[in-house]
Amino acid sequence: MEKELWKGNEAIAEAAIRAGCNCFFGYPITPQSEVPEYMSVHLPKAGGVFVQSESEVAAINMVYGAAGSGMRAMTSSSSPGISLKQEGISYMAGAELPCVIVNCMRGGPGLGTIQPGQGDYYQATRGGGNGDYRTVVLSPSNVQEAVDFVQEAFDIADQYRNPVMVVMDGLIGQMMEPIEWRPVPKRDLPPKDWATTGRKGRDHHNVINSLYMDPEECDRHNEHLWEKYALMEKNEVRWEEISCEDAEVVITAYGTPARIALTAIEMLREEGLKVGLFRPITLWPFPEDALRKLSKAGHVKAFLDVEMSSCGQMMDDVRLSVEGRKPIRYLGHAGGVMPTAEEIVDAAKAALKEGA
Amino acid sequence: MAIVYEKSRGLTDAELHYCPGCHHGIIHKLVAESLVELGLLDDAIGVCPVGCSVFAYNYFSCDMQEAAHGRAPAVATGIKRTHPNQAVFTYQGDGDLASIGAAEIVHAAMRGEKFTTIFINNAIYGMTGGQMAPTTLIGQKATTCQSGRTKEQAGMPIRMAELLSTLDGCVYAERVCVTDMANLNKAKKAIKKAFQKQMAGEGFTFIEVLSTCPTNWGMTPLKANQWLKDNMVPYYPLGVIKETAPESAEVK
Numbered sequence: 001m002e003k004e005l006w007k008g009n010e011a012i013a014e015a016a017i018r019a020g021c022n023c024f025f026g027y028p029i030t031p032q033s034e035v036p037e038y039m040s041v042h043l044p045k046a047g048g049v050f051v052q053s054e055s056e057v058a059a060i061n062m063v064y065g066a067a068g069s070g071m072r073a074m075t076s077s078s079s080p081g082i083s084l085k086q087e088g089i090s091y092m093a094g095a096e097l098p099c100v101i102v103n104c105m106r107g108g109p110g111l112g113t114i115q116p117g118q119g120d121y122y123q124a125t126r127g128g129g130n131g132d133y134r135t136v137v138l139s140p141s142n143v144q145e146a147v148d149f150v151q152e153a154f155d156i157a158d159q160y161r162n163p164v165m166v167v168m169d170g171l172i173g174q175m176m177e178p179i180e181w182r183p184v185p186k187r188d189l190p191p192k193d194w195a196t197t198g199r200k201g202r203d204h205h206n207v208i209n210s211l212y213m214d215p216e217e218c219d220r221h222n223e224h225l226w227e228k229y230a231l232m233e234k235n236e237v238r239w240e241e242i243s244c245e246d247a248e249v250v251i252t253a254y255g256t257p258a259r260i261a262l263t264a265i266e267m268l269r270e271e272g273l274k275v276g277l278f279r280p281i282t283l284w285p286f287p288e289d290a291l292r293k294l295s296k297a298g299h300v301k302a303f304l305d306v307e308m309s310s311c312g313q314m315m316d317d318v319r320l321s322v323e324g325r326k327p328i329r330y331l332g333h334a335g336g337v338m339p340t341a342e343e344i345v346d347a348a349k350a351a352l353k354e355g356a
Numbered sequence: 357m358a359i360v361y362e363k364s365r366g367l368t369d370a371e372l373h374y375c376p377g378c379h380h381g382i383i384h385k386l387v388a389e390s391l392v393e394l395g396l397l398d399d400a401i402g403v404c405p406v407g408c409s410v411f412a413y414n415y416f417s418c419d420m421q422e423a424a425h426g427r428a429p430a431v432a433t434g435i436k437r438t439h440p441n442q443a444v445f446t447y448q449g450d451g452d453l454a455s456i457g458a459a460e461i462v463h464a465a466m467r468g469e470k471f472t473t474i475f476i477n478n479a480i481y482g483m484t485g486g487q488m489a490p491t492t493l494i495g496q497k498a499t500t501c502q503s504g505r506t507k508e509q510a511g512m513p514i515r516m517a518e519l520l521s522t523l524d525g526c527v528y529a530e531r532v533c534v535t536d537m538a539n540l541n542k543a544k545k546a547i548k549k550a551f552q553k554q555m556a557g558e559g560f561t562f563i564e565v566l567s568t569c570p571t572n573w574g575m576t577p578l579k580a581n582q583w584l585k586d587n588m589v590p591y592y593p594l595g596v597i598k599e600t601a602p603e604s605a606e607v608k
């Protein structure tokens with residue numbers, strides 16, 4: 001298949017259109033504005049609807065309305081805008097509405113920086129809005145994956161009737177890479193017979209709602225949601241292991257830091273040091289069983305978690321899987337500063353010493 | 357025997373939870389009857405708010421969505437843009453629409469979204485127990501302004517129909533009340549006209565209904581009716597606030 005050169009954000013938008021996205025609602029924010037810009041030109045040509053909303057709050061609620069009436073709906077934003085969408089995401093999880101939300105992450109907190117960041121990991125993987133809920137969180141580390149994941153995200157969302165997030169650091173949205181428009185796996189999807197499309201002769205009215213006044217009923221609803229999330233944990237977890245078979249140090253990283261880690265691993269291997277990469281592809285569900293298994297391997301002496309975050313947000317999940325069996329070191333930068341391969345090399349050596 | 361009165365098909369058989377003397381139920385009936393009489397019921401998609409009418413999805417027999425507090429106009433935008441030939445409406449209280457959802461309603465009107473908003477102005481936050489709303493009158497007591505609203509502390513009450521009328525996308529705004537048969541008939545006419553204009557694709561249509569909240573006003577239903585006429589109507593004048601002539605067909 002032929003390779004084409006695409007900018008991440010534009011490729012994401014095109015991928016959504018190819019996946020049958022009917023409508024996009026968004027608000028400008030760097031570094032994701034190319035998504036709404038591309039959508040404004042190309043989605044109407046494909047028969048879809050584009051609306052620039054007055055805010056991210058409005059955008060996610062437009063998604064709610066459209067998704068509730070049976071559409072494949074999408075919105076995208078970057079960190080501060082994703083914060084504003086949390087109310088709507090919680091309502092959509094509660095009302096069991098499918099949608100795709102792209103977070104092209106920048107550094108925070110507050111206005112932070114427009115440079116790439118990974119500081120929204122907690123927000124993405126722990127629900128983010130109020131109440132007990134989860135969203136599947138796909139995290140590409142190159143433009144090809146971004147394109148594939150966005151297309152698959154619509155099917156995952158429809159299968160479970162739940163929002164799906166595609167979360168990446170701003171670098172992946174901004175950079176250009178060769179990609180191919182390869183077919184992504186398609187799923188057998190249930191009909192959207194719950195959607196508010198107008199009754200049109202149906203013998204009952206459909207209602208989209210997240211309110212359950214009766215505590216018992218609300219409890220049952222939550223139980224139903226958690227059964228659904230358990231299915232997602234079972235069926236949707238994804239990760240990649242590179243050079244882990246003999247690794248004494250395992251680097252855990254996702255997105256851009258995972259790519260930099262690969263360069264570092266090459267440098268380390270040239271020096272004869274056995275280092276591998278464990279890359280979660282779904283941040284939720286987190287590949288905890290796979291990482292737990294790896295942490296039990298005799299050859300693994302230590303872990304090194306690398307993130308574009310000052311405190312190591314994913315490291316919490318790494319800790320929960322490693323369960324104290326091996327030491328875990330952390331290397332992180334925030335504010336758009338990226339970890340260098342040299343830094344990772346040094347940190348991996350330090351980790352090895354610690355684990356020896 | 358001839359049937360002289362029937363409950364509208366636009367309403368379900370669910371028992372209304374509204375307090376005695378509350379106007380929400382009457383307004384539901386007018387909206388439901390309008391949808392039926394215009395032949396829109398089978399096509400309609402309604403959006404209800406957070407407020408006392410949060411359960412309107414149980415009462416209207418058309419398809420319904422329950423929106424987050426204030427966000428109904430954004431939700432309706434998502435529905436109408438993707439279902440342009442169907443009747444879409446929001447039903448919102450004054451806290452919902454004029455306070456937390458002020459941005460959403462203003463921008464839906466600005467964009468000329470082709471749906472109808474039924475705005476229930478009862479000058480109070482009903483559901484949460486009688487706190488001050490942006491529409492609470494000067495001197496009116498509420499649980500968060502217990503000696504009465506003052507201009508100094510809270511500013512002057514907001515007139516939403518007038519405010520939205522300044523936007524070109526809003527083609528029709530009328531304020532009505534349902535305190536007596538004459539006004540009730542006018543209200544029904546206005547609601548029907550709004551839906552007709554929506555279906556003709558003219559733009560955003562807005563019906564503000566002055567409404568009672570006997571419970572939180574601390575009045576009997578009858579007294580509340582009278583209080584509305586004596587106090588709300590002078591500040592919130594009834595009648596057509598704006599009506600734009602339909603854009604005449606382009607002559608080629």
Ligand SMILES: Cc1ncc(C[n+]2csc(CCOP(=O)(O)OP(=O)(O)O)c2C)c(N)n1
Pocket residue numbers: 406407408409425448449450451452453476478480481482483484489
């Ligand atoms: C985000 C959010 N803030 C606050 C509330 C609490 N709340 C529920 S109803 C309501 C006020 C509703 O008043 P109004 O819109 O005037 O409707 P009414 O009950 O008077 O018909 C408030 C503040 C909420 N549900 N969500």
Ligand code: SF4
Pocket residue numbers: 373374375377378379380408478482483568569570571572
């Ligand atoms: S509290 Fe007020 S608005 Fe709510 S149902 Fe009772 S009377 Fe109506």
Ligand SMILES: [Mg+2]
Pocket residue numbers: 407449450451476477478479480481482489
């Ligand atoms: Mg009110």
